[in-house]
Amino acid sequence: MMSKMQRDKGARFERWTRQQFEYLYNTTLSRGQQRAGALQPDVIAPDWWIECTVGKNPRVYAKIHQSERDLKSCAHEHRSKKPLIIHKKDREDVWVTLRWKDFVELLQNSQSYQELYYEKKEIPNERTRNIRDIQNKQDKQDVVKHLEGDI
Numbered sequence: 001m002m003s004k005m006q007r008d009k010g011a012r013f014e015r016w017t018r019q020q021f022e023y024l025y026n027t028t029l030s031r032g033q034q035r036a037g038a039l040q041p042d043v044i045a046p047d048w049w050i051e052c053t054v055g056k057n058p059r060v061y062a063k064i065h066q067s068e069r070d071l072k073s074c075a076h077e078h079r080s081k082k083p084l085i086i087h088k089k090d091r092e093d094v095w096v097t098l099r100w101k102d103f104v105e106l107l108q109n110s111q112s113y114q115e116l117y118y119e120k121k122e123i124p125n126e127r128t129r130n131i132r133d134i135q136n137k138q139d140k141q142d143v144v145k146h147l148e149g150d151i
Contacts, residue, residue: 006055013054017086018043021050039074041067041081049074049081058087060097 002010014031021043022029032040043050049071051063067083085097098106107113 014052048084052086054088
């Protein structure tokens, strides 16, 4: 059983995590209702099922298993979210743990990866070049829609 001081420390860390994601997403987010059990993560954010843990010996693997279990039993619209564990050992840096396949997806979507990948990749034929042009046009259209508020 956790002491009140430990629960308060956990709640402070969840609030801090929520504030960091609010800054990154430039929107207001909320903490999950802790009494809701498997219905909500610690921090409610787009794309991610965020679980937080902080303390002398944070139980990262317990949070990984909890997030996987909760994602399986939650509402259907949340099942596409990816588990993300934010953890911090007392008086040390904050760390993030995620599945390898989710990390690879993040990496592949990063601008620096795209630049390096396409810079080194040879275009074997006209068809491949056309596919890339179509993708670039679609990306530009998505940016325009986003700026216009359609997305």
